[in-house]
Amino acid sequence: MESVVDLALLGLLAVTAFGVLRLRNLVAVVMLMGIYSFLSAALFVVLDAVDVAFTEVAVGAGVSTILALGTLALVGTRQKRHTKSPTIPLLIVLVTGGMLVYGTYDLPRWGQPDNPVHGHVAPEYLEMHVPLAGEEGEVLEVHIPNIVTTVLASYRGYDTLGETTVVFAAMVGVLTLFVGSRRPRRTRGSPADDDGEDGAS
Amino acid sequence: MRDQIILRIAAKILVGPILLFALYVQFHGDYGPGGGFQAGVIFAAGIILYALVFGLDRARAAIPTSIVTWCGTLGVLIFAGVGVVAMFMGGNFLDYGVLLYDAEHAQHIGILLVEAGVLVTVFGVMVTLFYSFAGRRRSR
Numbered sequence: 001m002e003s004v005v006d007l008a009l010l011g012l013l014a015v016t017a018f019g020v021l022r023l024r025n026l027v028a029v030v031m032l033m034g035i036y037s038f039l040s041a042a043l044f045v046v047l048d049a050v051d052v053a054f055t056e057v058a059v060g061a062g063v064s065t066i067l068a069l070g071t072l073a074l075v076g077t078r079q080k081r082h083t084k085s086p087t088i089p090l091l092i093v094l095v096t097g098g099m100l101v102y103g104t105y106d107l108p109r110w111g112q113p114d115n116p117v118h119g120h121v122a123p124e125y126l127e128m129h130v131p132l133a134g135e136e137g138e139v140l141e142v143h144i145p146n147i148v149t150t151v152l153a154s155y156r157g158y159d160t161l162g163e164t165t166v167v168f169a170a171m172v173g174v175l176t177l178f179v180g181s182r183r184p185r186r187t188r189g190s191p192a193d194d195d196g197e198d199g200a201s
Numbered sequence: 202m203r204d205q206i207i208l209r210i211a212a213k214i215l216v217g218p219i220l221l222f223a224l225y226v227q228f229h230g231d232y233g234p235g236g237g238f239q240a241g242v243i244f245a246a247g248i249i250l251y252a253l254v255f256g257l258d259r260a261r262a263a264i265p266t267s268i269v270t271w272c273g274t275l276g277v278l279i280f281a282g283v284g285v286v287a288m289f290m291g292g293n294f295l296d297y298g299v300l301l302y303d304a305e306h307a308q309h310i311g312i313l314l315v316e317a318g319v320l321v322t323v324f325g326v327m328v329t330l331f332y333s334f335a336g337r338r339r340s341r
Binding site: 050150178 | 232233234270277284297311312318323325333337
């Protein structure tokens with residue numbers, strides 16, 4: 001039963017991806033990408049990764065769609081026609097894809113209990129122990145039922161701080177870009193700039 | 202979109218519960234799926250919905266650009282600050298166990314504060330991004 005759901009979701013993912021590739025109307029493409037995100041989230045739920053699914057829906061299907069639509073309002077909604085021949089890109093994609101598929105043969109089987117990933121630090125984490133400060137070897141139970149939160153915020157606090165900093169860096173980047181590009185337009189000061197042709201948005 | 206009455210009423214009804222749900226996701230993150238990141242995005246989504254329906258200007262009047270930019274910075278400071286405070290109290294960086302009299306409570310408080318930092322940063326950054334994109338005029 002689960003494999004039927006998996007196959008159905010993966011099939012829908014493939015259909016959505018082809019739709020994204022084929023369509024030239026970028027608004028429709030953005031909507032399809034939101035659907036793609038939603039389908040991925042459904043796959044994560046099937047894999048029991050509800051936290052990841054939650055993030056995927058909120059960021060991928062929610063905020064990203066809005067930001068992409070905001071970008072389309074700036075750059076227009078029609079994709080330009082490609083003039084170059086697609087042979088070489090297709091070749092590169094096929095070779096890379098083939099290598100990736102070949103690489104999967106060396107991966108351990110999915111969901112096996114003796115996979116390397118389950119034998120590293122995960123068992124320790126799952127026993128819900130957090131080392132006490134300073135004292136070597138002493139451990140303490142932390143009653144936080146959601147192990148994902150414990151891992152993210154406590155065991156892997158450094159990683160999460162890093163991720164938060166990356167999000168912050170994204171803001172700095174966008175602000176720098178937009179402030180940098182606004183100034184020259186203001187100094188140019190031609191009256192036509194003031195109420196440009198943005199009626200389409 | 203200000204003259205679309207169905208959209209306006211629906212948005213008016215939805216914005217409050219969305220913000221409340223974000224707080225639920227934030228504070229229930231210890232027990233169920235969720236946490237600072239998701240809560241921040243949901244909170245930002247509530248503001249963005251308001252801005253989409255009622256106009257960017259009214260959203261900016263409610264939550265000014267300077268505040269959201271400030272939030273984006275503040276969250277990282279809260280997160281790193283918890284780590285530095287832990288260092289001053291004799292532990293390692295981001296070692297919550299030393300923050301309170303009792304290590305278990307300290308872990309809870311540490312995780313709570315850190316998640317609050319993530320919430321504030323993600324909320325600030327998402328709304329800043331939206332304000333920046335939506336506030337720009339179309340270039341030719």
